[in-house]
Amino acid sequence: MSAVELQDVVKRFGSVTAVDALSFSVRPGQCVSLLGPSGCGKTTTLRLIAGFEAPDRGTVRIAGRDMAGRRPYERSVGLVFQDYALFPHMTVEENVAYGMRQRGVARGEIPDRVRRWLEQVRLVGFERRRPSQLSGGEQQRVALARALAIEPDVLLLDEPLSNLDAKLRQELRLELKALLGSVRTTTIVVTHDQEEAITLSEHVIIVNRGRIEQQGAPGDVYGRPRNRFVAEFMGRTNWFTGRLTQTTGPGRWRFESEAKAVFTVAHDAGREGLAVDVAVRPERMGVERDAANGAASADNRLSGRITVGEYLGADLHHWVRLESGERVLVVEKNVGQSLDPAGTPVVVRFDPSGCIVLPASGAAPADPRGGHDRAERP
Amino acid sequence: MTRLLDTAFVALFGVVLVAAAVFLIVPIVMTVLMSFDGREYLGRFPPPVLSLRWYTAFFFDSYYMVALRNSAMVSTVAATMATVTGVTAAVLLDRYRFRGREALSAFFLSPLVVPTVVMGFSVLMFLSLLGLYDGFVRLIAGHIVITVPYTIRTTLASLVGIKRSLVEAALSLGADERRAFREITLPLAKTGIVAGAVLAFALSFEEVSVSLFLYDPPSTTLPVAILGAMRSQFNLTLASASVVMMGVTAVLVLVLDRVFGLDRIIGAGIYRS
Numbered sequence: 001m002s003a004v005e006l007q008d009v010v011k012r013f014g015s016v017t018a019v020d021a022l023s024f025s026v027r028p029g030q031c032v033s034l035l036g037p038s039g040c041g042k043t044t045t046l047r048l049i050a051g052f053e054a055p056d057r058g059t060v061r062i063a064g065r066d067m068a069g070r071r072p073y074e075r076s077v078g079l080v081f082q083d084y085a086l087f088p089h090m091t092v093e094e095n096v097a098y099g100m101r102q103r104g105v106a107r108g109e110i111p112d113r114v115r116r117w118l119e120q121v122r123l124v125g126f127e128r129r130r131p132s133q134l135s136g137g138e139q140q141r142v143a144l145a146r147a148l149a150i151e152p153d154v155l156l157l158d159e160p161l162s163n164l165d166a167k168l169r170q171e172l173r174l175e176l177k178a179l180l181g182s183v184r185t186t187t188i189v190v191t192h193d194q195e196e197a198i199t200l201s202e203h204v205i206i207v208n209r210g211r212i213e214q215q216g217a218p219g220d221v222y223g224r225p226r227n228r229f230v231a232e233f234m235g236r237t238n239w240f241t242g243r244l245t246q247t248t249g250p251g252r253w254r255f256e257s258e259a260k261a262v263f264t265v266a267h268d269a270g271r272e273g274l275a276v277d278v279a280v281r282p283e284r285m286g287v288e289r290d291a292a293n294g295a296a297s298a299d300n301r302l303s304g305r306i307t308v309g310e311y312l313g314a315d316l317h318h319w320v321r322l323e324s325g326e327r328v329l330v331v332e333k334n335v336g337q338s339l340d341p342a343g344t345p346v347v348v349r350f351d352p353s354g355c356i357v358l359p360a361s362g363a364a365p366a367d368p369r370g371g372h373d374r375a376e377r378p
Numbered sequence: 379m380t381r382l383l384d385t386a387f388v389a390l391f392g393v394v395l396v397a398a399a400v401f402l403i404v405p406i407v408m409t410v411l412m413s414f415d416g417r418e419y420l421g422r423f424p425p426p427v428l429s430l431r432w433y434t435a436f437f438f439d440s441y442y443m444v445a446l447r448n449s450a451m452v453s454t455v456a457a458t459m460a461t462v463t464g465v466t467a468a469v470l471l472d473r474y475r476f477r478g479r480e481a482l483s484a485f486f487l488s489p490l491v492v493p494t495v496v497m498g499f500s501v502l503m504f505l506s507l508l509g510l511y512d513g514f515v516r517l518i519a520g521h522i523v524i525t526v527p528y529t530i531r532t533t534l535a536s537l538v539g540i541k542r543s544l545v546e547a548a549l550s551l552g553a554d555e556r557r558a559f560r561e562i563t564l565p566l567a568k569t570g571i572v573a574g575a576v577l578a579f580a581l582s583f584e585e586v587s588v589s590l591f592l593y594d595p596p597s598t599t600l601p602v603a604i605l606g607a608m609r610s611q612f613n614l615t616l617a618s619a620s621v622v623m624m625g626v627t628a629v630l631v632l633v634l635d636r637v638f639g640l641d642r643i644i645g646a647g648i649y650r651s
Contacts, residue, residue, distance in 0.1 A: 050550055051550075052546055052549075071549070071554070072546070072549040072550045073549050073550070073551075073552045073553060073554050075550075077544075077550055078550070079547065079550040081541055081546070082543075083541065085541065085543035085544050085546070085547040086547075087544060087547070087548075087562060088544075088566065089565050089566060098548070098551050098553075099552055100417060102548075102551055102552030102553045102557065103551075103552040146547075146551065147550075147551075148550060152553060193461030259638075295547045309461075
């Protein structure tokens with residue numbers, strides 16, 4: 001039996017279809033993330049599960065029970081809001097105890113349970129503080145303790161880390177993962193941040209325009225995106241548009257881009273003349289300054305010139321214009337090498353198995369992130 | 379040259395500010411001093427001898443005492459009912475988006491722009507139509523009408539500051555709508571509601587023009603009584619009565635400040651991010 005199950009759920013707001021025939025299920029104890037750009041319907045999905053919205057069609061089941069017509073307080077759902085929504089007029093202790101009081105936990109039992117949960121989120125000693133006296137990270141932990149204290153069938157997290165600064169976010173991500181691992185509550189995380197989704201959950205559901213684009217284990221979704229939207233949403237990508245020209249061995253095809261870049265790709269189900277988009281992750285490419293180096297390997301080698309080198313501390317970003325005219329981004333770990341000046345001739349090297357071959361999408365799709373994460377630069 | 383003009387410009391502001399302050403404060407200070415005048419007749423300012431004779435006169439004059447009691451009664455009842463009405467209306471306007479919401483909101487606030495003289499006359503006509511001739515009933519009704527806009531406004535201001543997610547959090551934790559309202563919304567809107575109630579009481583307590591249309595002799599309120607006394611027997615009991623009125627309002631404001639903090643009420647709240 002699934003802990004949470006959505007079947008063919010539709011939700012419209014006026015003429016906008018926020019959730020469009022969405023179906024998925026979550027196993028008990030599993031942590032699933034709903035990943036998508038803002039406005040993709042993921043938050044609406046969360047609100048449908050929590051009971052703040054009613055679906056226009058389809059069913060929402062929690063622990064096997066149909067939730068149709070059930071108010072939020074008639075469901076067993078713990079919710080951590082994006083802004084945490086801690087009650088400002090109550091102390092930390094009162095906040096955590098609130099749900100237990102509402103759900104009829106015996107009075108005598110409440111202090112003990114509050115203490116246990118505060119231990120769990122490492123906030124012992126903060127009992128009498130008000131939310132306004134807590135840092136963002138502490139507030140989030142109180143919100144977690146408050147939601148978990150009612151021992152819900154499912155825990156919903158709405159953009160759990162988006163209100164925190166970058167450094168704190170990493171720390172809390174680890175902490176959150178450890179906490180979720182130890183309580184083993186079925187969890188659904190809604191996020192627009194692919195790193196958050198990949199690191200927190202065992203199963204990623206990518207949502208776009210109210211529909212599921214792809215779902216699977218984080219590694220699958222990142223490594224084998226099913227379409228251009230998923231590939232772009234899951235990280236930086238270098239794109240080549242063109243066709244497969246001939247097979248060069250089992251599972252190997254020669255690819256020729258519209259700009260006449262020619263290289264080998266790994267693809268099982270190809271045929272001659274098939275129009276495809278090829279995606280290569282920037283971290284799967286390398287640059288070589290010495291053209292003769294490694295010429296014997298089976299790797300693809302495309303020559304070009306550095307246009308810009310960016311120093312990012314841990315990473316180096318090399319923007320290369322290939323001889324064919326395409327621009328690619330190559331990401332290298334900083335191991336002490338120096339940045340090349342613009343104009344340096346280089347060879348971009350990558351393994352055919354690092355190429356993701358997708359059916360041609362025709363016109364370039366709308367950029368899911370407003371452009372700043374694509375490996376294309378004017 | 380530019381600098382000189384700038385300085386003059388700033389100085390001008392200062393002068394206007396001081397002038398305004400003087401015109402605000404001096405008459406009040408004069409009234410307070412005159413209320414302690416020891417002379418038996420209305421003499422020139424300043425009083426040469428101080429005494430409490432006009433206060434004695436005020437507190438032993440049954441005309442004023444009945445009026446003070448009437449005012450306290452009318453203002454308490456009117457402010458209470460205006461607060462209940464105002465909170466209900468504000469919650470309705472804040473929570474629900476319905477057709478005609480804007481119109482309803484404008485309608486509730488309309489007494490703010492209708493001249494009070496017109497309000498007084500209209501309320502009188504309407505209540506006569508209903509067959510209500512009792513002075514107290516009419517005064518209370520009239521005072522509710524003119525104070526409700528204030529209770530709605532202050533309540534609405536504090537409700538708007540309450541994030542919707544707080545109520546939703548309470549619901550998901552197991553509270554039903556009524557409990558969420560009682561335990562989350564009301565406590566968070568408390569400052570606005572109390573401010574509205576106090577404002578309503580103060581406005582009702584000093585209200586003259588609407589009251590003039592609606593009172594009858596047994597229900598004469600203190601401001602109406604002061605006005606009447608000024609016309610008939612001009613003496614310094616007027617000054618002591620005025621100071622008592624001021625005192626009531628001042629005490630109210632002080633209590634409010636002590637209990638809730640005035641700046642918290644005026645700049646109330648937990649804003650939506």
